[in-house]
Amino acid sequence: MKEVYKQVIISCPSMVGDNNKFTILKLIKNSNGISRQDISRTLKLSAPAVSKNVAALISAGIIREEGTDETRLGRKPVLLKYNSNLMYVLGIEIMPRGLRGAISDLCGNVISQYNVPSDIEKGTNGVLVRLRELIEFLLEKKPEGGDVTTAGIAVPGLTDKKIDFNLISTFIDEWNAVDVKSYVEDNFKISAIVMNDVELDLIGECWIGAGKDYNNILLVKYGDGFAARSMINGMLLTGANRAAGEIGYYLPSINDVRQSFFSPGVTENKLCREVLKQYGADSKRKISFSELLKKADEGDATACSIVEKVVDDLAVIINNIVLVIDPEVVILGSEAAFLRDQDINRIKDILCKTSPAVPEIRVSQLRENAGVMGGIKVAITSAEENLINYWK
Incomplete structure (x- = not known):
């Protein structure tokens, strides 16, 4: 199966170009500024291929030219940097004791955080009102420019539809009927990824913890x-x-x-x-x-x-x-x-x-912020998978 997939990629020039762009983009994101020459040398891509793909990424606003490599003799090569402000994402955790969330750029730099009580004693509507308050607060903190496109949301329960259980349902009987993903997507026009809170805790700790x-x-x-x-x-x-x-x-x-x-x-x-x-x-x-x-x-x-x-x-x-x-x-x-x-x-x-x-x-290391940061990580990953639409 892997070999067949590999052959399909090689036989399709547009897919090769997309793969090259993603590879170049990952290298630029993980560096603090890198030149076209160093990209070519590191990835073993030809200079024309690098120039063509970089031009497309700049045109799409995904990367930008910023500064020069002062360590080089002679003509200083221009450095390329990732535009982490192209889009913004949310990380949210919904727990019986309260809701917490954060907004970040595509590099995971947190811009603002906010916590609210769950109001679980007020039933389903109480929790959803607090969720709306949390998201609205975070959206107001978004800098000018890119949109908030994705939210990674941690919930204390199993997210497989075949098993209907959530820790909040031990306090609110009707909570299992709540579709958090649809609620967020319908009310805020943001793509929502809902995962178990411990899964997102683990992802957060693996990422930066x-x-x-x-x-x-x-x-x-x-x-x-x-x-x-x-x-x-x-x-x-x-x-x-x-x-x-x-x-x-x-x-x-x-x-x-x-x-x-x-x-x-x-x-x-x-x-x-x-x-x-x-x-x-x-x-x-x-x-x-x-x-x-x-x-x-x-x-x-x-x-x-x-x-x-x-x-x-x-x-x-x-x-x-x-x-x-x-x-x-x-x-x-x-x-x-x-x-x-x-x-x-x-x-x-x-x-x-x-x-x-x-x-x-x-x-x-992340303590109470582990689930929120895990949500940010999966939201960034999802948002970046859609970057292909920017250069198409």
Whole structure:
């Protein structure tokens, strides 16, 4: 199949030209200014081919001439730079506790960020009103020039239409009927890419966070929910139903089998709800795990006991996943990113005693912004795939 595809490309001059333009564009984007001569030398393309393709990219407004290479003797070659302001994109995360978003250029430079509460207690309409407020705010922050073309949106649930579940639906019964993609595209005329929040957390960390130097990664997100996603040999592992990594449904023992399936899963319900309720059982507000860690640091015996239990449970589950996918690194996201050195060392110690290959354990670098930055990354990728329309 690969050979047939390759032959088709070679036999079609227009496709060869498009491929050359994308290759040249990628090189220009990844450099801080590069000359035509260096493009020709790096890509082993003829000078006429480079000049022709560069002229088309300049005419389309995708790149521009800016400055000269002062390191050269004699006539200074003109440098080419990527026009990152040609279009803008949004990254958005919709979670039960709130919505957050950012607008960026095509190089991922964030122009503005904004957070709003979810108003989940007001039902579906409350969340959608807040989503509209968030997007309208970000659109107002767009600089003059290019349009906002694409939004990458993180949602806490499975995005495969065959499986209808979203974490917000545990608070709002009718939320599963909401089509976020259509809502954004119909109301704002922006192309929307809706993905699982942990997938986008992982993509964000791989792009500019704790996973950027690795090809085999496990990201475990523990907070309002409990799930994981993994990257194997540089490819996102999704499974047949995009459900690979739904460890909230992890079955601790046969005694935990329910009469029928329902959400949240046994382990998620235990770690994200039941365990945390043990602290301040009389309080109406559930304490977060990060708050519990602070209590433990202050010497609160109950908090220390609960944290120890959660860390041990996380270690067991992480160990079992590590045995299956053999990652280079495990990234702890959401509330787990606040784990202390002693907690991480506890997880490492358990893995060292039970796993033949022990990965690095790192906390998220992007923290609460991981999903938003992952959304920006997929939005940029999608927007750039459509650049072909600019030179056609």
